[in-house]
Amino acid sequence: MKSFLRQAFFVLTIFWFSPLILPFLLTTEKEVITADVKRWSEVLGLPEQRLWIKLLVLLHKTTEFRNLYYYRLFKGNLNGRIAMYLLKLLYPECPSLFLDYSCCIGAGLFIQHGFSTIIMADIGEQCWVNQQVTIGYKDKSGRPKIGNNVRITAGAKVLGNIQVGNNVTIGANAVVVKDVPSDCVVVGIPAAIIKRNGIKVEEKL
Numbered sequence: 001m002k003s004f005l006r007q008a009f010f011v012l013t014i015f016w017f018s019p020l021i022l023p024f025l026l027t028t029e030k031e032v033i034t035a036d037v038k039r040w041s042e043v044l045g046l047p048e049q050r051l052w053i054k055l056l057v058l059l060h061k062t063t064e065f066r067n068l069y070y071y072r073l074f075k076g077n078l079n080g081r082i083a084m085y086l087l088k089l090l091y092p093e094c095p096s097l098f099l100d101y102s103c104c105i106g107a108g109l110f111i112q113h114g115f116s117t118i119i120m121a122d123i124g125e126q127c128w129v130n131q132q133v134t135i136g137y138k139d140k141s142g143r144p145k146i147g148n149n150v151r152i153t154a155g156a157k158v159l160g161n162i163q164v165g166n167n168v169t170i171g172a173n174a175v176v177v178k179d180v181p182s183d184c185v186v187v188g189i190p191a192a193i194i195k196r197n198g199i200k201v202e203e204k205l
Helices: 002-026 030-044 051-061 063-075 078-087
Strands: 097-099 117-119 134-136 157-159 184-187 192-196 199-204
Touching: 002 051, 002 078, 030 051, 030 063, 051 063, 063 078, 063 097
Parallel strands: 097 117, 117 134, 134 157
Antiparallel strands: 184 192, 192 199
């Protein structure tokens, strides 16, 4: 009986969220949304299913993914954008996660917990952002540019007109206000390099 009820609930849930498929069919951003779905499914360990089912499951269970989905639709054509604005009324975003629509965000961004997180930067592909992270302006000079495969962990701040290279991990609560080279781990306030190319070091930025 419990198994039947679970299946019935799943079917009803998919039915309720099915209108969110419409903008996916209309948008020009299908390729990047598909990459997002694959990344999130892999990280969260979702079972193998058709793409549209995974998309609906993510839109139902993770409001952070919903924010990213709406961001992708905004970047696409007018039809997808109009559908996005209408559906936002029924399927709201995560209120404490802010993705600035003027940013350029590469495919495969994963947001783990969206609580109190601000992303206002140009970001490469396959990046990972945790909760209570702020990425954005420090002054009028500009905002950060983040490379590919960068992980920014809980509470970190990445501020100003700086560049963060590829394959970088920024530790919890670190404050980064200077350029970070590729293949590094940085921690602390102000952030310093503690690992470069897999080797422990002690270097200032």
